[in-house]
Amino acid sequence: MDAGSSGGGSRTLSRGLTVLSALGTDPEGLTVAQLADRTGLDRAVLYRLLTTLCEEGLAVRDNDSLRFRLGVALVALGAGAARGLPVRRHARPGMRALMEQCREAVCLAVRDRDHAVVVDRVEPPGRSARIGYHVGLRHPLDRGAHGKAVLGSLEDGDPALAAFESASPELPNGYAVAEGDLEGGIVGVAAPIREADGTVAASVGIVAPATRLPDAGALGPSVRALADEVSRRLADGESRAGSAARRTEHAGDGAGDGRGTGNAAVPVRPRQT
Incomplete structure (x- = not known):
């Protein structure tokens, strides 16, 4: 070796x-x-x-x-990785709409084993108070609303659950609310995003100073609606990709007899004598 x-x-x-x-x-x-x-x-x-x-x-x-x-070379690598994430592409329009509604930062985090990694953030211009929940931040799933939204949605037996001593948080309303877990005076509300097979892949939600968002839970239904919409988009995208692959496969199967695309059989005119 x-x-x-x-x-x-x-x-x-x-x-x-x-x-x-x-x-x-x-x-x-x-x-x-x-x-x-x-x-x-x-x-x-x-x-x-x-x-x-x-x-x-x-x-x-x-x-x-x-x-x-x-x-700084890692900045370009990280940006390229984030741009290539389907969940980011599907979530961006809804994140902007939610940001316009609440006038606070809306963040997207993806699951990486027993951690969450922030991969996108949209926020209104001109906000004086800045928050530290920035793109590239990585934190355990038992911290912050985004992490807890994922942790509370994992299936029994998921390896990530063994990494945390405390029980996974309950999400009775389909979203998590957390304050001060990662940064003092900052509150978040987030909901889980699921892949086409039902596994939790990410979470999306609002992060803001608690003084500006005293009742974060009131925005929970809007956050959950966005997460559900992104989940549907991911499922639809997977379904379309599967259908396209099947069509390509079937077209290839018929290539030898003229039924495939790009290899249509040319009728042969009988020779005249």
């Missing part, structure tokens, strides 16, 4: 991703000593990995503080 591989994958790549994940936990950056504590990797290994990550723009080094932090 290659010295740089472990099992079926690359050990070096795995270590590099571990370093990036650690750097992502602290916007101020981490020293090599701190990275060694958090990752368990040898300092010599870390220096080699960090050299490559910096060369590729995935990490940067502050010469004054000797700290490393995530590089």
Whole structure:
């Protein structure tokens, strides 16, 4: 086995991703000593990995503080990943409509195992109070309205449930409300979005200062309606994709006898003698 591989994958790549994940936990950056504590990797290994990550723009080094932090190259990668998410495409129009209704930030978060990751946010211009629930933020499912909306909708036996000691939150009205979980003075209300097969893939909702949204639950029905609409759009998109695939398959089956697309049989005129 290659010295740089472990099992079926690359050990070096795995270590590099571990370093990036650690750097992502602290916007101020981490020293090599701190990275060694958090990752368990040898300092010599870390220096080699960090050299490559910096060369590729995935990490940067502050010469004054000797700290490393995530590089701007990851911004482009993250933006590309977010743009490619079907749930973002289907949710965007409704998010804008809900934002116009409530005049507060509307955010979309997708599930990543036992965490939620914010992938989109729309907000009205001119709002003086800013909130920290920004695109790229990653947090456990038991924190915040978006996380709790997903956690409270998981099926029994889902591996993510084992990661949390407390019971999954109840969603009697189909949405979750949370205040101060991730940021003091901030309240959120969110509802789960389901894939075509019924699995919970994401959550969408409103995040705002509690002083501007004293009764967040009052917006719960509107948030739930948006989540249900996005779920329907995802199911319809999956259904159309499946139908198109079946049509293509059937067309290919008939290609040999002239029934396939692009290979129509040409009638042969009888030779005249």
